[in-house]
Amino acid sequence: MGTGVRRRMGVEERRQQLIGVALELFSRRSPDEVSIDEIASAAGISRPLVYHYFPGKLSLYEAALKRASEDLAGRFAEPHEGSLGARLLRVMRRFFDFVDEHGPGFSALMRGGPAVGSSTTNALIDAVRQAAYDQILSHLGVTEASARLELVVRSWISLAESTALIWLDGRRVPRAELELQLVHDFAALTAVSAAYDADMAALLHTMVKDEPADGPFAELVGRLISLAS
Amino acid sequence: MGTGVRRRMGVEERRQQLIGVALELFSRRSPDEVSIDEIASAAGISRPLVYHYFPGKLSLYEAALKRASEDLAGRFAEPHEGSLGARLLRVMRRFFDFVDEHGPGFSALMRGGPAVGSSTTNALIDAVRQAAYDQILSHLGVTEASARLELVVRSWISLAESTALIWLDGRRVPRAELELQLVHDFAALTAVSAAYDADMAALLHTMVKDEPADGPFAELVGRLISLAS
Known part of the structure; x- marks a missing residue:
């Protein structure tokens, strides 16, 4: 579940990392085609942990x-x-x-x-x-x-x-x-x-x-x- | 329930009338501000009858x-x-x-x-x-x-x-x-x-x-x- 990683990164640092990963993916393909699973995988964390920081894809998209x-x-x-x-x-x-x-x-x-x-x-x-x-x-x-x-x-x-x-x-x-x-x-x-x-x-x-x-x-x-x- | 009116107008005629009424309302104000109730009232029919012809506001908006x-x-x-x-x-x-x-x-x-x-x-x-x-x-x-x-x-x-x-x-x-x-x-x-x-x-x-x-x-x-x- 990647909790080891969670312990190493602060909340704001993790949010900023996720925004960066998401922006990269949302830039290269239409946002329709990018899944939370893919963002989680690219960030090296679990899908539930993504939801811990962002309630859904739209809020992550808006942050990116x-x-x-x-x-x-x-x-x-x-x-x-x-x-x-x-x-x-x-x-x-x-x-x-x-x-x-x-x-x-x-x-x-x-x-x-x-x-x-x-x-x-x-x-x-x-x-x-x-x-x-x-x-x-x-x-x-x-x-x-x-x-x-x-x-x-x-x-x-x-x-x-x-x-x-x-x-x-x-x-x-x-x-x-x-x-x-x-x-x-x-x-x-x-x-x-x-x-x-x-x-x-x-x-x-x-x-x-x-x-x-x-x-x-x-x-x-x-x-x-x-x-x- | 306006069924008397429904009997007088054919299905396609009624649909076209509703589209005309909706277009008039959607043109004059932002579509956000126009309700199905208002469209029904402007068309002189009941709200359920509007839904009989169009499943929801979006489909009526798209037709208009x-x-x-x-x-x-x-x-x-x-x-x-x-x-x-x-x-x-x-x-x-x-x-x-x-x-x-x-x-x-x-x-x-x-x-x-x-x-x-x-x-x-x-x-x-x-x-x-x-x-x-x-x-x-x-x-x-x-x-x-x-x-x-x-x-x-x-x-x-x-x-x-x-x-x-x-x-x-x-x-x-x-x-x-x-x-x-x-x-x-x-x-x-x-x-x-x-x-x-x-x-x-x-x-x-x-x-x-x-x-x-x-x-x-x-x-x-x-x-x-x-x-x-």
Whole structure:
């Protein structure tokens, strides 16, 4: 029954170990397909001992998801240095690293369904989206977003999620291309909004005025101009 | 017990009536908040009689969602006439009509959670997304989409969903502005992809070559050029 192991590990230490083992399994396959028996076996303890720490698979899943979402939110943190395009590109690389590491679990979670959808999991997803949103506003130097800016930023976050999900389904486009594309998409969606709104136009101006000639934004504009001619 | 009513209506007719009543209620408030008692009362029948036609609230919810998703998929159908920008704008108007009519239910469904997430509801959502995807490809005159085109179209569909959800949360931007913005976003995301891929550039060229000077795409380009100068 593994009680020897239980004596060696404290309660919190054992819980953290189980969360780590579960996160690993829930990341690599759809949570539907992962059993408590498998988690117990991977952790080297008995099934009843798993239930001693977590009342059921859902609570263990939620604990693993909490750790993963804190990890992801942490990857959004980026120093306020250099051009905005370069900063966003670095964050996109870390986002795709995360998606790559947690592929099947990320897909199952974001596609929803009974095995992964609960008010707790939805709240964790919303918290990660909010962390992304707050980071972007802080890099734009904005404290109070207008309705139009909020719409551009939040809808772009959802575009990044869906781009990652589509990428995971077959990985038919190189991820580096998509990381750069998402940076460009952010500029493009901002430009579309700026075409009809003076405040967004002013924001776009501050976004691009410090961009270096060899940065991602300048490269896009150059390519679009050559495409149009 | 309402058996007099049951005698007057056939089984299928009664089922269809209940689905209509339920869809109306599930559209106006979150499905969590709608009870079988309320549906029975709105349909003018007893609670046990509702259970005679549907085993529980979930099956009635799924039937209502099936009707709503067929309705929405039907609104994507657009004659292959006139410019692509104008066609897409008409579809966006019908999409926002639908979102407007079903606001709270649409939000609850798309935000997921235990009350609305099941493999059946997810399959219905996916079928609507697929209908939107197929329609767009057919208007682009494409039968086999490349990985990059598929990515642009599917990620734009998710952008349209999230834009509608954000709009519903407070309606702080006029919907007509967002309908046009989404048409522009489609062109912008295609242009970003075209900047790095020859096939996408060729597609963008066929997309815009027949656009009239007063159409939505031409207007966007004009505004962006004046913004850049």
